[in-house]
Amino acid sequence: MxxxxxxxxxxxxxxxxxxxxxxxxxxxxxxxxxxIAPLPPGCPVCSAPLDDGPCPVCGERRWYLDRHITVSEYRGVMKKMLHGFKFLRLRGLSVILGGLAVKELTGRGIRPDLVTWIPMNKKKKWERGFNQSELIARHISKKLGYPCAPLLAERSKTATQRELGLRDRFLNALGRYEILPGADLRGHAVLLLDDIFTTGATINECARILRSAGAHKVFSITMARADIKRLDKFQFMS
Ligand SMILES: [Zn+2]
Ligand SMILES: [Zn+2]
Incomplete structure (x- = not known):
């Protein structure tokens, strides 16, 4: 009624x-x-599509995540949902997106004991009114019964990853985030939530920080994976 x-x-x-x-x-x-199409089977560690040889995402760099899961590709329905969520402020979509993440996590046997998210700086959060990754993380926490807490902060005056090419994304991610004071993660398995995975630079850097605060395992999940080849092309063109 x-x-x-x-x-x-x-x-x-x-x-x-x-x-x-x-x-x-x-x-x-x-x-x-x-x-919403699930990703085809790929790298068992980071879900990237695999050709012959090592994984192009986690195979040739220091990787701080035990396992990364992506729900779908950044196109079609998923792209429109993330756009509506972030830019049209359709907060109810956190229930749909969180539900998809819950399904992936339970299906793959990922069992963290703490859930957190990639933060955004205060100015950006104030402009948008919410952090989309936080809302999805809170939905996962509610559904699966794992506690949820902010653990990281984004320093102000950093460039947005969206505006950068492939190489600059890695450099920009370094030093962009910090652990919140008092966060002691010794003995914890942490799940990190972000909306879009492009190069993995942000999520890997945040995993490194969580490990340095004592986390013994770090898992991550993103709702979508952007086409990294398109980013390369864009970089050469610009
Ligand atoms: Zn990989
Ligand atoms: Zn529809």
């Missing part, structure tokens, strides 16, 4: 196709939900 009233007073639409949806569907119609 209450949801019918909410639908009348605040009608909402599917973030991917624009069809009117009930508030209980959290901005995604069932047809679009069925179109």
């Amino acid at each position: 209450l949801s019918i009233l909410v639908d009348i007073l605040t009608p909402s639409r599917c973030a991917a196709c624009g069809t009117p949806v009930s508030c209980r569907e959290h901005h995604l119609c069932s047809e679009c939900a069925g179109r």
Whole structure:
């Protein structure tokens, strides 16, 4: 009864196709939900697509994550959902995205004892009104019963990764984050949440910091993986 009233007073639409949806569907119609394609099997450590030879993402660099999982590619329904969540502020999508992450984590037997997220600096969070990764992490925590806490902070006056090419992303990630005062992670297995995985520079740097604060395992999950080859091309063109 209450949801019918909410639908009348605040009608909402599917973030991917624009069809009117009930508030209980959290901005995604069932047809679009069925179109979210899981990633094909890839690297057992970081989920990257594999050709012959070592993994292009984790095979040739110091990797601080025990396991990284990506839910889907950054295109189609997933891309529209993340855009609607971040830029149209459709906060209800955290339920859908969190639900997809829960399914992946349970299906792959990932069992952390603490959940956290990649932070954003205060100015950016204030402008957006929320940190999308935090909302997804809190949904995972609620559904799976693991405690959830902020552990990292982003220093102010750092360039946004989105504006940078491949090489500069790695350099920019270094020194961009710090552990929050008093965080003692000795003996903990931490799950780190981010929305999009592009080069892995940010999530790997945050995993390094969590390990230096004592975490004995660090897992991570992102909702989507951006096409790293496209980033290379963009860099050569610009
Ligand atoms: Zn739809
Ligand atoms: Zn890998």
